[in-house]
Amino acid sequence: MPDISLTMVAVLCLASLAAGWIDAVVGGGGLLLLPALLLGLPSGTPAAYALGTNKAVAIVGTTGAAVTYARKAPVDVRLAVRIGLAALAGSTAGAFVAAGLSTEVLKPVVMVVLVGVGTFVILKPAFGTAPSTAPVSPRRVLAAIGLAGLGIGFYDGLIGPGTGTFLVLALTALLHLDLVTASATAKIVNCCTNAGALATFAWKGTVHWQLAALMAVFNLVGGTVGARTALKKGSGFVRVVLLTVVFALVANLAYQQWIA
Numbered sequence: 631m632p633d634i635s636l637t638m639v640a641v642l643c644l645a646s647l648a649a650g651w652i653d654a655v656v657g658g659g660g661l662l663l664l665p666a667l668l669l670g671l672p673s674g675t676p677a678a679y680a681l682g683t684n685k686a687v688a689i690v691g692t693t694g695a696a697v698t699y700a701r702k703a704p705v706d707v708r709l710a711v712r713i714g715l716a717a718l719a720g721s722t723a724g725a726f727v728a729a730g731l732s733t734e735v736l737k738p739v740v741m742v743v744l745v746g747v748g749t750f751v752i753l754k755p756a757f758g759t760a761p762s763t764a765p766v767s768p769r770r771v772l773a774a775i776g777l778a779g780l781g782i783g784f785y786d787g788l789i790g791p792g793t794g795t796f797l798v799l800a801l802t803a804l805l806h807l808d809l810v811t812a813s814a815t816a817k818i819v820n821c822c823t824n825a826g827a828l829a830t831f832a833w834k835g836t837v838h839w840q841l842a843a844l845m846a847v848f849n850l851v852g853g854t855v856g857a858r859t860a861l862k863k864g865s866g867f868v869r870v871v872l873l874t875v876v877f878a879l880v881a882n883l884a885y886q887q888w889i890a
Contacts, residue, residue: 631841632672633672638670642841643845643848644848645662645666646663646666646687646691646849647848647849648662649691649849649852650851651852651855653688653691654691654694654854654857655813655857655859655860655868656794656860656871657792657794657820658792659794660794661882663684663849664681667683671838678831678834682828682834683841685831686846687842687846687849690853691853693850693853694853695857696814696817696818696820698853698857703861704811705815705818707818710818710819711818712775713779713815715822716780716783717780717782717783717786718822718825719783720786721784721826724783724785725788725830726787727784741884744876744877745880748876752873773804774801778800779819781800782797783823787827793823794817795875798813798816809869810860810865813868
């Protein structure tokens with residue numbers, strides 16, 4: 631356990647609870663959890679420990695949400711795992727590229743994309759409110775594996791923030807899913823990418839396991855409750871949370887790019 635006060639441990643656990651809920655509903659829980667760890671760990675702690683501990687916490691909440699969704703939502707688990715394996719490969723490649731590339735160059739591009747996505751969702755209120763009754767073509771399935779798997783997985787390894795949100799949007803658009811089913815599918819994909827990242831951080835020894843175990847309990851509760859909330863409230867509720875997270879992402883990236 632790192633040398634931090636009981637008050638800070640409590641704050642980190644509450645942040646983990648809230649992040650689990652947000653991540654289960656629409657993705658983007660890392661917007662809260664990772665900054666909380668960066669601020670809460672002792673001064674001078676390498677950022678890799680925050681990243682590794684974040685993954686150890688997040689994978690528990692994500693798995694809890696994925697199981698809850700899989701039991702009650704019409705999720706194609708086999709397709710989700712195929713996309714997840716592609717995302718695992720993409721995130722590994724992205725992590726290698728990130729070592730020699732300044733992600734600061736890409737942040738403005740991501741912000742523009744997010745603003746465009748938010749505008750689209752606002753102007754298209756029917757987007758993701760109901761699944762299409764038409765069968766999904768093999769071409770769209772391959773596109774989902776390529777874009778939502780390899781493409782967004784690569785982004786996750788390269789930059790990271792908003793990966794779950796991008797997955798929800800891509801799966802909704804490509805596979806004609808409603809937002810609740812897309813969120814459910816995204817959680818299974820996230821389990822794959824988180825597992826790969828956690829294995830890397832564990833191998834490097836940059837995980838505070840005791841702190842992660844405590845925070846993971848709260849993240850699991852948040853993730854399970856978040857999944858149940860999304861299932862109960864439906865796609866309209868998820869749409870509102872989605873827009874909130876999208877514009878929070880834009881604000882977060884803008885702050886990092888021009889103010890911090």
